[in-house]
Amino acid sequence: MSFFKKLKDRMFKSSDKIGSGLDALVAEGQGPEAAPPTPEDSTPPASAAPSVAPKPALMPRAPAIAPETGRRVLDDAMLENLEELLIQADMGVETALRVTANIAETRFGKKISTQELRLALADEVARIMTPVAKPMPLYPQKPQVVLVVGVNGSGKTTTIGKLASQFKAAGKKVVIAAGDTFRAAAVEQLKVWGDRAGVPVLTAPEGSDPASLAFDALTRAQADGADLLMIDTAGRLQNRADLMEELAKIIRVIRKKDPTAPHNTLLVLDATTGQNAVAQVEIFRKLADVSGLVMTKLDGTAKGGVLVALADKFGLPIHAIGVGEQIDDLAPFDPDDFARALVGLDR
Numbered sequence: 385m386s387f388f389k390k391l392k393d394r395m396f397k398s399s400d401k402i403g404s405g406l407d408a409l410v411a412e413g414q415g416p417e418a419a420p421p422t423p424e425d426s427t428p429p430a431s432a433a434p435s436v437a438p439k440p441a442l443m444p445r446a447p448a449i450a451p452e453t454g455r456r457v458l459d460d461a462m463l464e465n466l467e468e469l470l471i472q473a474d475m476g477v478e479t480a481l482r483v484t485a486n487i488a489e490t491r492f493g494k495k496i497s498t499q500e501l502r503l504a505l506a507d508e509v510a511r512i513m514t515p516v517a518k519p520m521p522l523y524p525q526k527p528q529v530v531l532v533v534g535v536n537g538s539g540k541t542t543t544i545g546k547l548a549s550q551f552k553a554a555g556k557k558v559v560i561a562a563g564d565t566f567r568a569a570a571v572e573q574l575k576v577w578g579d580r581a582g583v584p585v586l587t588a589p590e591g592s593d594p595a596s597l598a599f600d601a602l603t604r605a606q607a608d609g610a611d612l613l614m615i616d617t618a619g620r621l622q623n624r625a626d627l628m629e630e631l632a633k634i635i636r637v638i639r640k641k642d643p644t645a646p647h648n649t650l651l652v653l654d655a656t657t658g659q660n661a662v663a664q665v666e667i668f669r670k671l672a673d674v675s676g677l678v679m680t681k682l683d684g685t686a687k688g689g690v691l692v693a694l695a696d697k698f699g700l701p702i703h704a705i706g707v708g709e710q711i712d713d714l715a716p717f718d719p720d721d722f723a724r725a726l727v728g729l730d731r
Contacts, residue, residue, distance in 0.1 A: 387715040391682070392725040394707040398473065398688030399728035403502070405469040406727070410456045410498045412465070455495040463488055466501075473686070474658040476693035483508045483692075506723040509692050513719035518701040520547075520648060520676060527559065527605040527613040529638060529645035533631065533672050534652035535619040535664060539680030539706060541570045543652045544614050545577025546706070546714040552581045556611040560585045561601035563594040563616045563634065574616060584608075594618065594630060595637040602641050615646070621667065628671045635672075650703065652678045653694075658687035665698055678714075680706040688726055 392399070456462060463484050470480035487504045496504075522528065530547075534540040541564070548558045560578055562571040562585055571587050578585035586604060588597040598615050605613040617634065620627055638645045651674045653661045661679075668674050677700050682688050695702060705722065706714040724731060 387712075388718070388721045388725065388731055390713070391705075391707055391721060392728075392730070394683035395688055395725045397684070397686040398682070398726055401686040402469065402473050402505075402689070402726065403728035405472070406466075406498050406501050406505070409462055409465050409469065410454065410496070410501065412456070412462075455497050458488060458491050458494060458496050463492075470689065473689035474693065475689040476659065476662065476697065479512070479693045479696040482696065483512075486511075502727045502729055506720075506727045506729055509723035509726060510719045512692055513695050513702070513717075513722060516695045516699060516702050517717045517719040518676070518703065519716050520650070520703040522611075523647055525642075525644065525647060527602070527610040528647045529602065529642065530612060530614045530648045530650060531617065531631075531634070531646040531672065532614060532650045532652060533617050533619065533668050533674070535621055535654075536564075536567065536570075538619065538652045538654040538657075538664075540619060540652040541573045541616060542577075542709065543650075543678050543680060543704075543706065543714065544616055545574060545581070546711050547704070548583045548612075548614055549577060549581035549711050550714070551612055552583050557609065558583045558612045558614065559601060559605040559608065559610045561598055561613065561615040562587045563597055563601075564618045565590060565592045565594050565597060566618055566620070570616065595633040598634045599637045599641065602638050602645070606641070624667065624671065631672050649673055649675045650678055651676070651700075652680060655679050655682045655688055655690060656685040658685070658690050659693070661690050662693060662697065665694060665700070669698075674700060676701040676703045678702075678704045678706070679717075680714075683707040683713075691722070692726075 467480045467484045470483060471477055486508050491504065532540055532544050544560060548560055551558050560574055560583055562574045564570040565588050568590055574585050586597060586601045594617065601615065602613055618627060618630060635646065649672050651665065651668050653664060677694065679691050679702065682705055702717040704714050705717050
């Protein structure tokens with residue numbers, strides 16, 4: 385199965401929400417036009433009733449919707465409803481206003497069908513997303529240190545495992561550091577992925593200093609001639625000061641061995657959180673120098689539009705998106721495929 389088909393099939397919650405909303409928008413403007421009066425409506429009052437009963441109508445009643453069935457004039461009311469639909473799909477107010485304004489620029493006052501509206505929306509989404517669709521850069525520096533951040537439950541650990549497996553399958557030598565030392569489940573999950581892919585996973589006793597583990601992992605990666613070192617981190621936002629210090633310490637310590645590290649800082653986001661993802665980007669940009677995004681769990685939400693809001697607001701590279709638990713359910717981000725899947729279009 386191609387990733388586009390998988391994306392389209394599994395993003396059905398988002399595409400159904402948007403698609404059904406677009407259908408309703410166009411249909412809303414096709415209400416019954418003023419119909420000719422029925423025989424009952426035209427019957428005169430009893431006092432003036434003729435002695436002969438009126439003849440039945442010779443022609444059937446005109447249909448409520450004229451030949452323009454399936455089209456509606458794009459007017460202010462329709463644009464306002466379209467903005468509301470996009471906001472409900474978690475695109476955010478500013479992005480929704482910009483998208484609808486661009487759609488209206490060449491179509492305002494003209495009749496438009498649902499399919500034309502879908503295509504126009506897909507074009508606008510792709511236009512926003514294209515500049516940020518970038519694979520994670522690979523540098524000649526060895527090992528390339530990739531710091532992975534995100535709140536607990538965002539899919540961070542699974543994403544590290546999938547990326548490590550994919551890089552290993554592409555011929556890269558990878559080392560993983562299980563730096564979220566406060567969550568035994570995260571460590572065990574990484575070990576499972578490491579066993580599957582044949583990638584070493586360095587661990588430390590629960591509650592150990594993550595910076596010390598990161599230092600040891602970088603030492604090991606250098607000794608092994610690894611291409612990539614992927615470092616998992618904690619995602620506890622209850623006390624941001626502690627987390628900020630923990631991340632800062634990891635960076636300080638690994639820079640003792642490589643002053644240029646980390647070379648990438650990936651923020652993993654859970655699509656099901658909707659607009660909360662915007663707040664998370666703002667927080668983690670302050671906690672760490674985020675260089676790119678990975679969005680997971682697009683298969684479990686009707687809030688896929690948030691990725692458009694993130695691209696529009698922050699302009700950070702989007703490296704990959706995920707639609708499931710299997711290794712091939714995480715793939716490089718393709719803006720055209722995403723846009724068409726989001727609005728329910730085929731390729």
